[in-house]
Amino acid sequence: MSETLALPPVRGSLKADAPLAPLVWFKAGGAAQWLFEPQDGDDLSAFLRNLDPAVPVMALGLGSNLIVRDGGVPGVVVRLGKPFAKVERLDATTLTCGGGASGILVSSTARDAGISGLEFLRSIPGTVGGFVRMNGGAYGRETRDILVEANVVLRSGEQVMLSNADLGYTYRHSTLPEGAVVVSATFRGHPGEPAAIQAEMDRIAAAREESQPLRSKTGGSTFKNPAGHKAWQLVDEAGCRGLTIGGAQVSEKHTNFLLNTGDATSADIEALGEEVRRRVKEKSGIELEWEIQRVGLAK
Known part of the structure; x- marks a missing residue:
């Protein structure tokens, strides 16, 4: 299947027939026809711009909320690795977060910066890209409550900045276009005391541990x-x-x-x-x- 695709050159990693089961929480399912881990946003952008528009593209985060069927995924699966896992403070209440950053990293960086309102991300097993796409939420809060804007590479390779309003959020849903990949997002909270933020994160973690089969x-x-x-x-x-x-x-x-x-x-x-x-x-x-x-x- 993989040999029939002519693919553009990349600076990151591109593998044919890559097993996806090890990369998803269910530890089941088939392989990606191609698995691409871009080196940076420009690498991703150039690859998608030069890729045959008929080839499907899917972004993969932590694979926590996903069933990959046993016959595998045709086309290209894009996985954002370490280059996309940084979280930095922009100002007193705002963070800029790579699309591959985990909820735990985002919430703990917010805590250290004295930014409250992002504690709920501690409890969602996923990455920023998945939160933005699915309006991820828990414990009464959702991504739309904290998102300012998202930097997205469209299937055409074009890089665009989408505002919260552009994403048409409803419950666990956005209007992010098919094949688009979220490379970063800006989240805004409000000032808080790190100790109080940690206490709330501990409360959320304990509630989750008690009610959910986390070790399965x-x-x-x-x-x-x-x-x-x-x-x-x-x-x-x-x-x-x-x-x-x-x-x-x-x-x-x-x-x-x-x-x-x-x-x-x-x-x-x-x-x-x-x-x-x-x-x-x-x-x-x-x-x-x-x-x-x-x-x-x-x-």
Whole structure:
């Protein structure tokens, strides 16, 4: 499959038939036709500008909220590594954050700078690029509450600055175009005491540890919360706690989490999610929407 693509030269790393399972939290799924880790924004921009426009492009962060199907992902998967993982203070309340920076790094840098309001990022297992794309949120806060603007490389290779308003945010959704890659974002909080910020981060971390299966191979929250409902409660009421298909299981600790208990295929995990959706619809009449992204081809 990979040999048929003529690809532009790069300064970063470009690998054919690169396994994605080791890079995603579920530890399941197929390979990327090509995996590109750019050296910087200009490397990414030039590559996309010169890449055949028919070739699909997908950005990959920490792979925490993602099912990569067993047949793999056609086209190019872009992964932002260390060059995109820096977080710097711009002023008293503002940080500029690389698209590959983790929520833990952003929130701890904010704490050290005395910037409050970003504590919730401590609890989201992902990167800045994913937060911006998905309007990532937790504990009553969302990315749209803190985002000033995002520096984005479009599929055409053009670099653009998009404001919060440009991203059309709704619950766990933005209008960021297909194939676009977030290379950095500016987040703004408000002045706070580092000790109080740390206490709030500790509270969030403890609540997460208590309620979620953090030490398992999982994909985070599986379904969006329907208006007026909690997804986990609907799943529980439909009798799905502990339900299994192949090596995939609905978590007994938090029923909005699916687990790979060891040897699950991505097909097992996705089929389990669909069975949960079917049972919830049958029991409550409510159609659960996937929050986890599912990408690639079935085997």
